[in-house]
Amino acid sequence: MKTLEVDLGNRSYPIHIGTDLIDQPDLFSACKKATSIYIVTNTTVAPLYAERLTNTLEKLGKPVRTIVLPDGESYKDWKNLQLIFDDLLKFGADRQTMLVALGGGVIGDMTGFAAASFMRGIRFIQVPTTLLAQVDSSVGGKTGINHPLGKNMIGAFHQPVAVIADLNTLKTLPARELSAGLAEVIKHGAIADAEFLNWIETNTSALLACETTAMEHAVLRSCEIKSAVVSADEREGGIRATLNFGHTFGHAIEAGMGYGEWLHGEAVGCGMVMGAELSRQLNFITQDEVNRLTHIIQSMNLPIAPPKFGAQRYMELMQVDKKTEGGQIRYVVLEKIGKAQIQSVPDLQVIETLTATGAT
């Protein structure tokens, strides 16, 4: 097992990465002070892992209950968040209750937001079971739900007290979901570590085959990159916004298509192709570099052609992006491979060329 730390002073927490971690009660030692433990999961993950995790947590001598939500991005909303509060109140949860998010990014984001707001804030642990959640969403404390008009529009920064990433849970993940997670892995290389991007390119087959050693490196290096950024800029005053590479376009695709039609990682993959092309048009990177990044994304079985909403519709959808300031949309661009920065692009024509091509 490898352990690293997200350094946030007295709110620092460990990220444990390894195999069969959900069977190890010691890793859940933060529950020692808890009066009760609630696992929050969904209808797909519950039959796979909830019983094993319950057995582990019961060894800590606390009452353990499970809340099972419907599965899917389209359920990341108020109505389903309310189901968590309903159960917490019905079964007598209190301020010392610990929530444990068992699932992908949807469960992690919703459980985190429930923890941020229940009784004005209780503690939670992330047990990410998708690649995307292990490399990205379980780390950094962005929690929340979607609004029909925009992704993750309602939420809070609320850090978990531990992240426990069990690589064996990835063995049951559908191939399409694995590819979606690889989009965020590629993002980490593109924005912060050119060497890591080389490694990703060389190890495409091992990553697509979900080989444990490749997964371990992908999760570990991604968590190192993300935790360094989060430690430096927890609330996105500056450098954290670079973790949004591909997301201004990607979130527009998700909302525009209807949540769940394109997976988050798929939209981000395609959004990174658009972001790379924007970087070229701003004279930061070369056409060869755009082609290379596009090829890496495509070779992970991710879509590279944006849906044809038209530039106006993209602009409308992107206006609500959280990086927008005074009505000016701000994009993450690649200054070079391995380094990103934020740019405003006042010229609608540039966006027109980016959104004109495409499949759907």
Ligand SMILES: NC(=O)c1ccc[n+]([C@@H]2O[C@H](COP(=O)([O-])OP(=O)(O)OC[C@H]3O[C@@H](n4cnc5c(N)ncnc54)[C@H](O)[C@@H]3O)[C@@H](O)[C@H]2O)c1
């Ligand atoms: N908070 C953040 O920093 C952050 C970062 C990136 C993404 N996100 C959010 O995360 C969400 C996407 O997360 P995701 O890609 O994990 O999607 P997801 O949570 O919908 O999970 C994907 C699918 O895999 C299933 N699943 C989960 N674990 C499984 C397993 N081990 N075996 C088989 N099936 C399994 C789920 O039930 C679901 O059907 C989006 O809502 C996105 O906005 C948040």
Ligand SMILES: O=C(O)C(=O)C[C@@H](O)[C@H](O)[C@H](O)COP(=O)(O)O
């Ligand atoms: O942690 C971050 O910061 C990120 O931007 C990571 C992204 O991969 C993630 O999708 C995040 O939820 C997007 O944040 P948002 O603020 O644009 O909703």
Ligand SMILES: [Zn+2]
């Ligand atoms: Zn993302």
